[in-house]
Each structure stands twice: as C-alpha cells, then as structure tokens.
Amino acid sequence: MTKQELRKQYTEKRLAIPDRERRKLDDLLLINFQQLDIPPFVETVMSYWPLETKGEVNTFLITDFLEFRMPGLQLAFPVSDFTNHSMKPMLVNDDTDYVRNEYGIAEPVNCPELSPKDIDMVIVPLLAFDRMGYRLGYGKGFYDRFLAQCRADVFRLGLCYFEPLDALPGIDHFDVPLSACVTPATIYEF
Numbered sequence: 001m002t003k004q005e006l007r008k009q010y011t012e013k014r015l016a017i018p019d020r021e022r023r024k025l026d027d028l029l030l031i032n033f034q035q036l037d038i039p040p041f042v043e044t045v046m047s048y049w050p051l052e053t054k055g056e057v058n059t060f061l062i063t064d065f066l067e068f069r070m071p072g073l074q075l076a077f078p079v080s081d082f083t084n085h086s087m088k089p090m091l092v093n094d095d096t097d098y099v100r101n102e103y104g105i106a107e108p109v110n111c112p113e114l115s116p117k118d119i120d121m122v123i124v125p126l127l128a129f130d131r132m133g134y135r136l137g138y139g140k141g142f143y144d145r146f147l148a149q150c151r152a153d154v155f156r157l158g159l160c161y162f163e164p165l166d167a168l169p170g171i172d173h174f175d176v177p178l179s180a181c182v183t184p185a186t187i188y189e190f
C-alpha cells in the first residue's frame with residue numbers, strides 16, 4: 001500500500017472508533033504514558049490541539065498529567081503557515097485565547113514566540129507509525145520540517161490508538177523518526 005492509501009485507511013479507521021471506545025482508549029493510553037521514561041531535561045513541551053473532526057488522540061489528558069507531575073512545565077502550541085508549511089512554537093498559559101484557523105486548527109493568539117531550539121519534547125500528530133519509529137503524517141511534512149529545526153536531542157513523542165505497522169512505505173531522508181510512541185496497549189521506544 002502507498003502512503004496515500006494508508007492515510008485514507010487510517011483516517012477512516014480512527015474516525016470509526018465510537019466515542020465510548022475512544023474515551024476508553026484515551027484512558028489506557030494515559031495509563032501507559034504515565035509509565036514512560038521522559039528525559040529529565042524536559043521542561044518545555046510543544047503539543048497540538050486535537051481535531052475532533054479527525055478523531056485525534058486527546059492530547060490534553062497527556063499534557064494535564066505532565067503539568068501535574070512537573071509544576072514548572074512550559075507548554076507551547078504551534079502556529080502554522082500554510083504558504084510554506086512551517087510552524088512556530090508559541091508559549092501558552094491558562095489565560096491564552098485560541099482562534100481556529102481556516103483548517104479548523106485552534107491556534108494560540110498574542111503569545112510569546114519560542115525558538116524550535118527551546119522545545120525539549122514535541123507531541124507529534126500521526127495517523128500511523130512503524131516498528132522503526134517512522135510516522136505517517138497528514139502528508140504536508142509540517143512536522144518533518146519543524147523537527148529538522150529542533151535540537152537533535154528533542155524528545156519526539158507519538159500517541160496512537162493503533163499498533164505499529166511493520167514498515168511504512170516511501171520513507172525519505174527528510175522523515176524524522178519518533179523517540180517513542182505510546183498506544184493503549186504498549187509503549188514503543190526507538
């Protein structure tokens with residue numbers, strides 16, 4: 001199967017999960033995440049606002065837990081530029097306002113901009129991943145570009161309702177693999 005066929009398959013598979021089942025999977029995923037060894041240098045985390053229309057994993061459960069365990073945690077959200085498929089990390093707090101962009105993604109407004117080098121951990125959205133830690137994104141390469149600007153030691157975390165594929169097709173030199181991926185069943189470290 002091609003990357004594009006897999007994108008379609010995993011988009012449909014994820015959207016087909018009933019709400020009740022999804023909440024159960026989010027809980028199981030959180031329980032596994034709580035067992036993950038996070039590097040001690042992690043202080044600044046870039047997450048993303050999960051799109052209900054795409055059935056994305058509930059990242060808020062993960063970042064709420066991180067904030068609880070690390071009271072000094074700094075949280076950032078990306079602001080995307082669709083003209084050049086780039087992203088800027090913006091520092092948010094409890095008072096931050098969010099506005100939906102034309103793609104329905106909630107983005108923070110009036111926030112200080114960080115450098116990609118300031119980010120210690122990125123929660124990377126994905127449709128699927130493989131046993132080598134490669135991820136299938138939405139196909140625009142936003143995160144491959146962003147991760148290329150981050151420090152080499154940035155912790156790249158994937159969250160996925162499904163177990164890994166043996167090997168994703170069409171992996172290229174610009175595809176940045178994950179450091180770890182947590183599923184409702186298992187923790188994968190790469």
Ligand code: ADP
Binds near residue numbers: 135136137138145174
């Ligand atoms: P995704 O990672 O979203 O699944 P792909 O890995 O297929 O999507 O990448 C989509 C496109 O993004 C590629 O065709 C490639 O040209 C571009 N791209 C990815 N990473 C970079 C990069 N670091 N610099 C420039 N272009 C990139």
Ligand code: MG
Binds near residue numbers: 135141174175176
């Ligand atoms: Mg890629």
